[in-house]
Amino acid sequence: MSERILDINNLSVTFGGLHALKDLNFHVDEGEIVGVIGPNGAGKTTFFNMISGMVTPSSGEILFEGESMIGLDPNQVTQRGISRTFQNVRLFANMTIVENVMVAQHCRTKKGIFSSLFNTPGFRKEEAEIRAHAEKVLGFFGTRLIGYRLEQPASVLSYANRRRLEIARAMATSPRLLLLDEPVAGMNPKESAELTDLIGKLRSEWGFTIVMIEHDMNVVRDVSDRVVCLDHGETLAQGSFEEVSNNPEVIEAYLGRPLEKRA
Amino acid sequence: MTAAVKVKGARRTGVDWFLLFLRVLLIGLIAIGLLAFIAQQIDPNNWFARLTHDGEAASRLSWPQFRGLIVTGLSQGAMYGLIALGYSMVYGVLGFINFAHGEVFMVGAFTGFIMSNKFDEAGWWDGPIFIPVILITILVSTLVATATAVIMERVAYRPLRGSPRLIPLITSIGVSFFIQNAVILLFGPGAKGYPPNPDWLEETIPVVGIEVKKLLVIVVAAISMAGLWYFVERTKTGKAMRAVAEDKEIASLMGIDVNKTIVTTFAVGGAMAGIAGILWGILFKSVIATTGFLPGIKAFTAAVVGGVGNLGGAMAGGVSLGSAEALAPLMLLEPLGVEGPSQLRDAVVFTLLILVLLVKPTGLFGERLSSEDRA
Amino acid sequence: MSTTTTDNDVFEPSPAESAMAAAPVQSSVDWNKVARFGGILALALVFISLSGMPVGLDKRTILYWINPGVYVNNPDGVGLTLGYLSLLIWPILLGWAVGNEVVLEGMQATKRGFSDLLAGFGVGALGGLGVFALTFLMGLDREMDPDSGALVYGVRDPLVNWNENLYVLLTFNRGWGFALWVWPLLAGVLALIGAGLRLLPDGIRKAVLAAVTAIVSVSIFQFLIDDVIEGVGETINDPGRLSNFFGDPDDGRPRVDSVFDGLIEFVYAQTGGLRLQGMILIGVVAAALSLAGSYVTRGRFKASRKAYFDKPLAQRTMSTSVLMFVTALALIILPFFTGKIANELFANVGIFLLLALGLNIVVGLAGILDLGYVAFFAVGGYTTAVLTSAGRGDEWPSWVPLFVTDDGEAVVGGWLIALVFVVIFAAITGLLIGAPVIRMRGDYLAIVTLGFGEIIRLLFLSDWLSGYFGGAQGITNIESADFGPLGTVSGINPRSVFYLVLFFSAIAIYVSWRLERSRLGRAWMAIREDESVAEAMGINTVNMKLMAFVVGAVLASFSGAIFSAKVGSIFPTSFLILVSIIILVVVIVGGMGNIMGVIVGSLVLIGVLGGPKQPGLLQEFSEYKLLIYGALLIWMMLKRPEGLVPNARRSRELHQDEFLQDAWLKGEVDTGDDGDVAVEVAPA
Structure with missing residues (x-):
């Protein structure tokens, strides 16, 4: 077993009396793909928001590579190596496809106002590198997002391709931990099978550790090393897909209590 | 979806430190100013007063002066509160700042000017039938102001519904500019005088020492406010307004005519501004095309201070802002040795706005915003 | 558009029109x-x-x-x-x-x-x-x-x-x-x-409109046209005039007869307005040119322009630099031929252009609606005034430098040194104003910046600080900017002001142009689109927005410094909120986020209608211009929020639905069919 990359202890958050997350314990090891499942409103997205710094927890600690992430702004979290996608795809719709990916490299590049103004060789070199990296990242998804598409605004893309572009944008921040929020939602079976394949490659070829929220159990089964089920802000079960999917509490959370057991 | 409830954690950036410094500085200045004021009330010749007044003693504020300031502050604040209601309601329902709302107020004041002068020419203004005459004036001004607000909504804002949120704001700046300059062109650029008030309005009530006209302003504002409260909280239209403020789409699915409700919102806000306009005329007896600008901004500040979208808050914000504006120059700035402090009255208001947004951005009584604006 | 030209191609009917003709x-x-x-x-x-x-x-x-x-x-x-x-x-x-x-x-x-x-x-x-x-x-x-x-x-x-x-x-x-x-x-x-x-058929209609527009414009711009043509004519008759142009214009030679006098007299009446013959001449020429555009060139000019704008930005550089060089040359030459009043007009346009370019970075690129922008103009103006006027308030301690000689003359290069301080103070003011507001919601930010703009003006106006800034009396006797051998820039020689302002506008244009195409520009765009996502993608939104604020502040302060040297005296009334709003109208009418748009906006609005206090070409409009500004702002927001010269990206933002509809008609929208895309994945 390799090193812990993310370690979350006793994490809680309350929104005006509502416990969105209660005493959550969670960890991810380097190179793992962890699937997070749970019924709607279980606190999965809040959980992601908290890791990525968009929501500050009420108590508990988040350690990323041994360093506390509490109180960091989202951009600092991204800078430290955690990147995410959004459940309701949030692209920069009026920027071109390649710009969407280029802008994500902001925190990995550093040329400032003066080198931009004087168009220094260093600046031009960096711009070329940003562009090359962006094309490389986009090329990961086949030919869909490159070629003539590069200079088109993101708003012309189909839903599936928007999801792909969002993953590409997250990849471009060069994270070590990638948080995918329902990556295959809205895709047809063929597309989601392909993306499942790609998620595997994200680990094997790009070396990302991945935490993925997903409702599509086929995807979760195919790609996750470990599955965590959340309900009402608490961990219901974790373990291999089979263990979790056969856990009676999980089944109950998803399907409700079987009739004969209701008292 | 992603509720960006950002509670500041332990780590601060340079900007955070600066903001903290700014908060401490502003609050510190206020505290020092107040202490110095108290000190000079006790002993005008204390060392701090001599320090800030080039070695001379400060002047003490007498009780009637102080009382006068408070009453002035309250009556102005009541007007700000009335105008602020319009800002607050429109912000609650449509989620944008109607920058031109101050001009609705000005139109009300202008209508009052025309009406009152015509009545004065007929000899009715300063006569025994002043009360019915002023009621008619208020009614007409309110109608004109309401019509202005409704036309504004129809022409300039309705086509923009659903566009990026800065677009209606910019448009409303244009509307404000247009109305202001249209009034200048139609009625001339100079200040327009109201006829003199009847004597009994200018008198001071003996025991409490309040001028009758200021009392009138406060009373009329309170009545209007109560009426509005009843309208919003108790009537069917008011319920529809609150529903639209919460979520336009759902409200329309529930059978509420969203357009009509929005028009009502503008109309009610305009009516309140119209009443405030007349009160302004009675209080200051003069109106000019740019009259709407500063009270408009101040009323917006009042709305923010009280918590945008919160009607009681708007009124409370108006009153506290009016008092702060009246008192701060003499109670804070003068003890700190600022010369000509009343010139900086407007600066006090803007500083207060900034302070409130820095310390408690949701206002004193909390915001009530529609769901899409909360993010 | 196909290269084979049919009549339809010339007139370019919309697809719907031709499809529906028979319906x-x-x-x-x-x-x-x-x-x-x-x-x-x-x-x-x-x-x-x-x-x-x-x-x-x-x-x-x-x-x-x-x-x-x-x-x-x-x-x-x-x-x-x-x-x-x-x-x-x-x-x-x-x-x-x-x-x-x-x-x-x-x-x-x-x-x-x-x-x-x-x-x-x-x-x-x-x-x-x-x-x-x-x-x-x-x-x-x-x-x-x-x-x-x-x-x-x-x-x-x-x-x-x-x-x-x-x-x-x-x-x-x-x-x-x-x-x-x-x-x-x-x-x-x-x-x-x-x-x-x-x-009317499109071609004819265009010709008629062109004729009418030309007649009205030639008549309205009589003063400017007259001035330029006379100037050119006089220079042809007496080329020696050119030698005197950097000197004091008051020593200028008397106006001589111009070779074009006859033409002017033919077109214009003595008391102003076009003569019948002039109207016919201009109408016919304009209509002919328009018809030539439609029928003779057969849309080739239009097609080449379209081809230019369709090219990606990177490939446009060559043509862009040629265009810019030609424009710059024309601008440098023009004032040689125009008289003092026209040059004064150019100088005013330049001052507002500079302001508008700065605001364009703040509003157009970073999407921050700053209504207190005039504050930076004021800081630039007052800093220059304090450093270069013997008439500044008497409470300044002696270590605050004063770039005036004992004889009360301007120190050579004093203005430039003052400019260094101007930049520093503008940047500090930008940070001071920016830091508290930068985290606020966009609309709150607008009102609060407006408040700051007012506070700064009230401070300059107050008795409290009148020992420093002169209160309502302002600061007078500001020295002109003496550049030694290069000449002196002062209000009495508007041509010199124009060149100074041109120089700084060129800097501002260059700055906007470079920044827009850099890592910073992309970050600003992302912030404008969705701030919280931008932050989640690793952009430090606070710092980036502050940077936009400061860059805008510095550009505005340049304008203030030039204004100060030009006018020679400075009063709080020059810095009303009105100025902020007029600059905003210029940026919006021209086209937010677009340098060309801002230039067009300043020329059209400031040049023709006039600035807050500065008269434009239509001096008679000075009473009505504010009304027109307001009406224009409303109209533009309702009908054409992307401005006269739209930025492609901005128009997409504002007309998302229509854009998608067009793209769909052109078959550019990605329908998600993987049919034509190889599903195999490229090796990483």
Whole structure:
């Protein structure tokens, strides 16, 4: 077993009396793909928001590579190596496809106002590198997002391709931990099978550790090393897909209590 | 979806430190100013007063002066509160700042000017039938102001519904500019005088020492406010307004005519501004095309201070802002040795706005915003 | 567009139009619409009449030879004046607008036809009735004062323009009975012409519009055109004049006859306005050029322009630099030929252009609506004033430098040193104002910056700081900017100011241009699109927004420093909120986020209408320009929020639906079919 990359202890958050997350314990090891499942409103997205710094927890600690992430702004979290996608795809719709990916490299590049103004060789070199990296990242998804598409605004893309572009944008921040929020939602079976394949490659070829929220159990089964089920802000079960999917509490959370057991 | 409830954690950036410094500085200045004021009330010749007044003693504020300031502050604040209601309601329902709302107020004041002068020419203004005459004036001004607000909504804002949120704001700046300059062109650029008030309005009530006209302003504002409260909280239209403020789409699915409700919102806000306009005329007896600008901004500040979208808050914000504006120059700035402090009255208001947004951005009584604006 | 040119290609009908030509669509008059438009027209005409515009603009003749009736300000003169034009243009516009074409979702529901003419006439007639109603009421109110014999009006009391001049102008001095039939008829015919323009073939219509636009512009810009042509002509006759241009213009040689004097006299009348022959000449030339554009070049020019704009930015660089070089050269040469007043105008345009370029970075690129932008202009102006004026407040300690010699002369290079301080103070002010507001919601930010702008002005105005900034008396005796051998820039030589402002505008343009295409520009765009996602993608939004704020502040302070040196004295009244709003209008009308747009915006608005206090080419408009600014702002937001020269990206933002519809028609929208995409994944 390799090193812990993310370690979350006793994490809680309350929104005006509502416990969105209660005493959550969670960890991810380097190179793992962890699937997070749970019924709607279980606190999965809040959980992601908290890791990525968009929501500050009420108590508990988040350690990323041994360093506390509490109180960091989202951009600092991204800078430290955690990147995410959004459940309701949030692209920069009026920027071109390649710009969407280029802008994500902001925190990995550093040329400032003066080198931009004087168009220094260093600046031009960096711009070329940003562009090359962006094309490389986009090329990961086949030919869909490159070629003539590069200079088109993101708003012309189909839903599936928007999801792909969002993953590409997250990849471009060069994270070590990638948080995918329902990556295959809205895709047809063929597309989601392909993306499942790609998620595997994200680990094997790009070396990302991945935490993925997903409702599509086929995807979760195919790609996750470990599955965590959340309900009402608490961990219901974790373990291999089979263990979790056969856990009676999980089944109950998803399907409700079987009739004969209701008292 | 992603509720960006950002509670500041332990780590601060340079900007955070600066903001903290700014908060401490502003609050510190206020505290020092107040202490110095108290000190000079006790002993005008204390060392701090001599320090800030080039070695001379400060002047003490007498009780009637102080009382006068408070009453002035309250009556102005009541007007700000009335105008602020319009800002607050429109912000609650449509989620944008109607920058031109101050001009609705000005139109009300202008209508009052025309009406009152015509009545004065007929000899009715300063006569025994002043009360019915002023009621008619208020009614007409309110109608004109309401019509202005409704036309504004129809022409300039309705086509923009659903566009990026800065677009209606910019448009409303244009509307404000247009109305202001249209009034200048139609009625001339100079200040327009109201006829003199009847004597009994200018008198001071003996025991409490309040001028009758200021009392009138406060009373009329309170009545209007109560009426509005009843309208919003108790009537069917008011319920529809609150529903639209919460979520336009759902409200329309529930059978509420969203357009009509929005028009009502503008109309009610305009009516309140119209009443405030007349009160302004009675209080200051003069109106000019740019009259709407500063009270408009101040009323917006009042709305923010009280918590945008919160009607009681708007009124409370108006009153506290009016008092702060009246008192701060003499109670804070003068003890700190600022010369000509009343010139900086407007600066006090803007500083207060900034302070409130820095310390408690949701206002004193909390915001009530529609769901899409909360993010 | 195909290269084979057919007639259709020349006129470029919209796809819907050609597809629908054969479809049966009804053509009838929509009387509701006519009544609505007629009502709007009537209200507009009455409002414009009462605003005083027709009477006020009556001094300016457009066409010398037409006599519509009376010429209020000059009863002996005749001509179509700008005053009448301010009324008569509206029937034409509304007649055009009432056109019966309804296009729903790309499908034409009703078509153009002769019913449009009828509708147009109806609208115009209703509008004319509105004017008649006004004259009738005025006639009822009009009384002869028995004592003085003057005509007095009862309603004049609140309505300042309800007076004899307006009555005379509206009734052509023939009483309201004349207005009863002449206005509905006149307005009706004009609206009919407006509606009729729709029926003309596109090429002809363009030619007609070009002719009318040319005639009106040539007439309105008489002063500038006259000035430039005379200047060029004089220089041809006496090339020696050029040698004197960097010197004091007051030593300039007397004006000599220009070779073009004959042409000017042929076109323009002595008292202003175009002669009949001039009008015909200009109309014919413009129409011919327009027709040539349509038929002779067969759209090739248009196609090449389109090809240029279709190219990705990176590939445009070559053509862009050529264009910019040519423009710069033209701008440098132009002031050699123009007189002092025109140069003053250019200098004013430049000062506001510089401000607008700065605001464009803040609003256009980073999406921060800063309404207190004037504060930085003020800081630039006051810093320069304090450092280069002997007349600054006397409470400054002696270690605050003063770049004035003991004889009260400007120190060589003193302005430049002061400029260093200006930049520093502007940047600090930018940070001080920016830091508290930068986390606020966009609309709160707008109002709070407005508050800051006001606070800064109130501080400069206050008695409290009058020992430093002179309070309401301001700071006078500001030295001109002495650049030693390069010359001196001062208000008495507007040409020098123009060059200085040109230099700084070039810097500002370069800065905007570079930043937009850099990592910072992309980050700003991302913030403008979705701030919280931008932050989640690793962009430090606070720092980036502050940076935009500071860059904008520094550019505005340059403008302030030049303003200070130009005017020679500085008062708090030069820094009203009004200035911020006018700059905002310039940026928005030109096209937010687009350098070219901002330039066009400043030229059109500041150049033609004028700045907050500076007169433009249409000096008669100074009373009405603020109203026009307000109306323009509303109109642009409603109809064309992307501005006159749109930035492609901005228009996409503002017309998302239409854009997608177009893209769909062109087959560019990605429908998600993987049919044509190889599913195999490229090796990483």
